[in-house]
Amino acid sequence: xxxxxxxxxxxxxxxxxxxxxxxxxxxxxxxxxxxxxxxxxxxxxxxxxxxxxxxxxxxxxxxxxxxxxxxxxxxxxxxxxxxxxxxxxxxxxxxxxxxxxxxxxxxxxxxxxxxxxxxxxxxxxxxxxxxxxxxxxxxxxxxxxxxxxxxxxxxxxxxxxxxxxxxxxxxxxxxxxxxxxxxxxxxxxxxxxxxxxxxxxxxxxxxxxxxxxxxxxxxxxxxxxxxxxxxxxxxxxxxxxxxxxxxxxxxxxxxxxxxxxxxxxxxxxxxxxxxxxxxxxxxxxxxxxxxxxx
Amino acid sequence: xxxxxxxxxxxxxxxxxxxxxxxxxxxxxxxxxxxxxxxxxxxxxxxxxxxxxxxxxxxxxxxxxxxxxxxxxxxxxxxxxxxxxxxxxxxxxxxxxxxxxxxxxxxxxxxxxxxxxxxxxxxxxxxxxxxxxxxxxxxxxxxxxxxxxxxxxxxxxxxxxxxxxxxxxxxxxxxxxxxxxxxxxxxxxxxxxxxxxxxxxxxxxxxxxxxxxxxxxxxxxxxxxxxxxxxxxxxxxxxxxxxxxxxxxxxxxxxxxxxxxxxxxxxxxxxxxxxxxxxxxxxxxxxxxxxxxxxxxxxxxxxxxxxxxxxxxxxxxxxxxxxxxxxxxxxxxxxxxxxxxxxxxxxxxxxxxxxxxxxxxxxxxxxxxxxxxxxxxxxxxxxxxxxxxxxxxxxxxxxxxxxxxxxxxxxxxxxxxxxxxxxxxxxxxxxxxxxxxxxxxxxxxxxxxxxxxxxxxxxxxxxxxxx
Ligand SMILES: Cc1cc2nc3c(=O)[nH]c(=O)nc-3n(C[C@H](O)[C@H](O)[C@H](O)COP(=O)(O)OP(=O)(O)OC[C@H]3O[C@@H](n4cnc5c(N)ncnc54)[C@H](O)[C@@H]3O)c2cc1C
Ligand SMILES: Cc1cc2nc3c(=O)[nH]c(=O)nc-3n(C[C@H](O)[C@H](O)[C@H](O)COP(=O)(O)OP(=O)(O)OC[C@H]3O[C@@H](n4cnc5c(N)ncnc54)[C@H](O)[C@@H]3O)c2cc1C
Ligand code: SF4
Ligand code: SF4
Ligand code: FES
Numbered sequence: 001x002x003x004x005x006x007x008x009x010x011x012x013x014x015x016x017x018x019x020x021x022x023x024x025x026x027x028x029x030x031x032x033x034x035x036x037x038x039x040x041x042x043x044x045x046x047x048x049x050x051x052x053x054x055x056x057x058x059x060x061x062x063x064x065x066x067x068x069x070x071x072x073x074x075x076x077x078x079x080x081x082x083x084x085x086x087x088x089x090x091x092x093x094x095x096x097x098x099x100x101x102x103x104x105x106x107x108x109x110x111x112x113x114x115x116x117x118x119x120x121x122x123x124x125x126x127x128x129x130x131x132x133x134x135x136x137x138x139x140x141x142x143x144x145x146x147x148x149x150x151x152x153x154x155x156x157x158x159x160x161x162x163x164x165x166x167x168x169x170x171x172x173x174x175x176x177x178x179x180x181x182x183x184x185x186x187x188x189x190x191x192x193x194x195x196x197x198x199x200x201x202x203x204x205x206x207x208x209x210x211x212x213x214x215x216x217x218x219x220x221x222x223x224x225x226x227x228x229x230x231x232x233x234x235x236x237x238x239x240x241x242x243x244x245x246x247x248x249x250x251x252x253x254x255x256x257x258x259x260x261x262x263x264x265x266x267x268x269x270x271x272x273x274x275x276x277x278x279x280x281x282x283x284x285x286x287x288x289x290x291x292x293x294x
Numbered sequence: 295x296x297x298x299x300x301x302x303x304x305x306x307x308x309x310x311x312x313x314x315x316x317x318x319x320x321x322x323x324x325x326x327x328x329x330x331x332x333x334x335x336x337x338x339x340x341x342x343x344x345x346x347x348x349x350x351x352x353x354x355x356x357x358x359x360x361x362x363x364x365x366x367x368x369x370x371x372x373x374x375x376x377x378x379x380x381x382x383x384x385x386x387x388x389x390x391x392x393x394x395x396x397x398x399x400x401x402x403x404x405x406x407x408x409x410x411x412x413x414x415x416x417x418x419x420x421x422x423x424x425x426x427x428x429x430x431x432x433x434x435x436x437x438x439x440x441x442x443x444x445x446x447x448x449x450x451x452x453x454x455x456x457x458x459x460x461x462x463x464x465x466x467x468x469x470x471x472x473x474x475x476x477x478x479x480x481x482x483x484x485x486x487x488x489x490x491x492x493x494x495x496x497x498x499x500x501x502x503x504x505x506x507x508x509x510x511x512x513x514x515x516x517x518x519x520x521x522x523x524x525x526x527x528x529x530x531x532x533x534x535x536x537x538x539x540x541x542x543x544x545x546x547x548x549x550x551x552x553x554x555x556x557x558x559x560x561x562x563x564x565x566x567x568x569x570x571x572x573x574x575x576x577x578x579x580x581x582x583x584x585x586x587x588x589x590x591x592x593x594x595x596x597x598x599x600x601x602x603x604x605x606x607x608x609x610x611x612x613x614x615x616x617x618x619x620x621x622x623x624x625x626x627x628x629x630x631x632x633x634x635x636x637x638x639x640x641x642x643x644x645x646x647x648x649x650x651x652x653x654x655x656x657x658x659x660x661x662x663x664x665x666x667x668x669x670x671x672x673x674x675x676x677x678x679x680x681x682x683x684x685x686x687x688x689x690x691x692x693x694x695x696x697x698x699x700x701x702x703x704x705x706x707x708x709x710x711x712x713x714x715x716x717x718x719x720x721x722x723x724x725x726x727x728x729x730x731x732x733x734x735x736x737x738x739x740x741x742x743x744x745x746x747x748x749x750x751x752x753x754x755x756x757x758x759x760x761x
Pocket of ligand 5: 218
């Protein structure tokens with residue numbers, strides 16, 4: 001059991017948990033994720049480690065509600081426990097001195113790029129972050145990123161804040177800006193966004209690394225469920241990744257494989273929502289979001 | 295009783311659930327013997343002086359001894375003899391391939407049928423579990439601490455043997471539940487999870503600590519265990535590793551599983567409970583499984599229980615070459631599994647929306663023997679045919695998991711990535727031992743346990759010499 005130290009909403013349906021997991025915290029590197037389970041008949045789901053504090057023995061998770069397990073996690077409060085946290089898993093991001101690196105994060109993908117930003121900065125890169133959300137309320141970790149990046153460009157689909165449009169629009173501006181050439185791009189977020197990022201940078205032959213999010217079970221290489229096709233080869237995202245050369249990833253296949261359980265996941269989610277015990281807990285958590293954002 | 299009388303007793307049978315009933319449920323197939331039946335079977339043992347059966351057992355169970363105790367009706371004594379050599383008899387009594395281990399070399403096998411050593415072993419274990427508290431008087435502590443990586447049969451056995459010698463033992467397990475393949479692979483209907491749990495609990499009572507959710511190679515490296523975490527020796531038993539896919543077109547389709555994933559979803563994650571579990575498995579009426587080992591049998595019988603009709607197993611060699619336990623093949627057929635032998639899948643077909651709709655197979659014939667001495671299957675040209683299915687499961691083997699070995703580059707591996715060990719189970723790093731599937735490639739529960747036992751004695755000697 002892993003004690004939750006802090007729980008708060010970062011955006012609608014996006015919650016941050018700071019959890020005591022000292023062994024994970026002391027071994028965390030950017031790019032790592034954990035596998036989490038939150039009740040006895042629960043699923044195992046992968047979540048990126050958004051931050052860690054080895055001294056306090058804690059890790060930070062940023063979770064977007066998309067189904068039953070993420071909703072259960074987001075109903076948890078400080079003082080409660082997460083049943084299982086296994087990790088850190090995956091290959092860490094290869095932190096090198098590239099020159100000018102642009103990090104592109106969409107939605108909770110921003111939680112993936114945050115630790116990368118700090119590490120890339122510390123080895124002497126110039127680091128720019130482009131982060132997107134549907135509207136202002138959905139842009140997360142902006143202040144945290146500002147503290148470690150040379151520039152941060154928030155983008156909103158509805159134009160309510162920062163750059164009006166998709167992150168790829170802003171990215172295009174940056175790669176076309178001859179005065180400040182881009183040497184590498186790292187991206188994490190929804191699959192269509194990462195695919196679009198790869199398209200922008202492919203034309204310019206800019207090295208681009210995407211953090212993939214296939215369905216996982218064990219996270220240790222045992223099941224092969226997380227297989228993705230990269231450069232025509234079958235790779236297991238949990239052991240060979242989750243970061244791969246975005247120009248070589250078969251994003252369409254990934255998109256399709258992510259729909260494998262859609263109907264069944266929806267049925268599980270609907271059952272959870274009918275459970276009165278869960279409902280009241282979840283509503284209490286959501287009320288907090290309304291109070292904090294007014 | 296005279297040997298001639300013993301020879302007259304026929305081999306007793308194991309009562310089992312009716313095939314039509316069990317093909318629709320996940321309860322155990324074999325129901326266990328009654329005391330009288332077990333004693334009658336025990337009377338078949340000739341109590342050989344120079345018992346041939348024992349060298350057939352990788353953990354050296356005193357077979358004649360425990361069987362004689364059953365015949366005498368002294369079950370506590372039978373249990374004592376058993377646990378002395380084997381800390382997981384409820385498991386081995388159910389899943390050991392006895393026909394190629396102890397029972398193969400039993401003298402009675404030459405004339406008729408072997409003593410049912412496995413059934414009797416299961417009988418003793420079940421009796422002990424239900425009828426007595428495990429009494430374990432811990433020996434004086436040695437002050438030495440041993441870390442074990444992985445809680446499959448190799449790790450559990452090594453832990454038990456080291457605890458018996460007074461060492462402090464901690465098992466680190468990557469998953470959320472201990473047992474390895476025993477909990478995520480082998481299904482409930484063959485090995486109830488309650489049995490694994492009770493044998494694991496017995497080890498805990500012996501003082502073995504089990505810490506789940508720890509991945510050695512990532513949460514800690516082997517070097518850290520030795521240099522920072524205060525362990526004096528390490529036993530690596532992290533199992534077989536990554537599932538192999540055939541590499542045929544269509545493997546990205548939804549409905550293609552490795553047997554490991556299919557079985558993990560259903561067993562460990564409880565998808566067999568239907569609405570009770572959050573972990574889904576794709577629904578299907580027609581399932582094809584490729585492979586001929588225990589894993590393939592478990593996958594196809596699981597599919598049958600989840601309602602598949604037909605549930606088909608395809609295997610590229612002939613029936614005689616199937617590595618699965620004979621009992622599993624028999625049970626599978628009784629349950630209505632279709633065995634299609636000398637058949638090899640060559641392509642998985644999609645329905646245009648990303649889902650599996652069938653598999654194209656090729657008929658094979660047996661040619662010249664290959665390196666393994668088995669006759670090589672060769673395709674018959676023009677024999678392609680299609681089997682419709684919505685789930686296609688590959689159970690064709692595994693290759694070594696690189697997570698731990700990558701983080702420990704000093705560890706000497708063979709060309710397949712498996713860890714090399716000496717006759718005491720020690721690796722190229724002093725104080726670091728290994729055993730089970732990570733050394734052998736996919737093998738069996740009892741060979742893994744045998745390795746655990748050899749390593750425990752190797753570790754004990756190493757620690758006694760001040761290592
Ligand atoms: C390496 C990695 C890192 C991730 N990091 C984060 C993160 O930091 N924050 C975050 O909010 N999300 C993250 N995700 C995605 C997260 O794991 C899924 O949103 C979560 O599993 C959904 O579970 P659910 O039960 O709530 O939803 P479900 O109802 O199970 O599924 C909703 C959708 O999520 C996807 N999904 C389902 N199960 C899984 C699974 N086991 N693994 C991956 N995707 C799945 C499917 O596309 C599905 O359609 C990450 C995924 C990966 C692979
Ligand atoms: C479906 C199936 C059916 C089978 N049926 C039979 C049968 O009937 N009879 C028989 O004799 N054999 C059978 N086998 C084979 C047998 O189960 C294996 O040979 C045996 O389990 C190997 O034992 P092990 O201890 O080496 O590894 P495993 O049982 O594989 O256990 C290894 C454990 O280590 C953990 N682990 C892995 N990496 C790490 C890490 N880095 N850190 C910490 N923990 C880690 C794993 O999660 C796992 O729990 C079957 C195998 C399968 C898959
Ligand atoms: S452990 Fe296996 S090989 Fe040994 S006696 Fe028992 S059934 Fe036979
Ligand atoms: S070889 Fe067969 S008959 Fe002889 S002791 Fe062993 S089990 Fe009994
Ligand atoms: S999640 Fe099972 S192999 Fe990657």
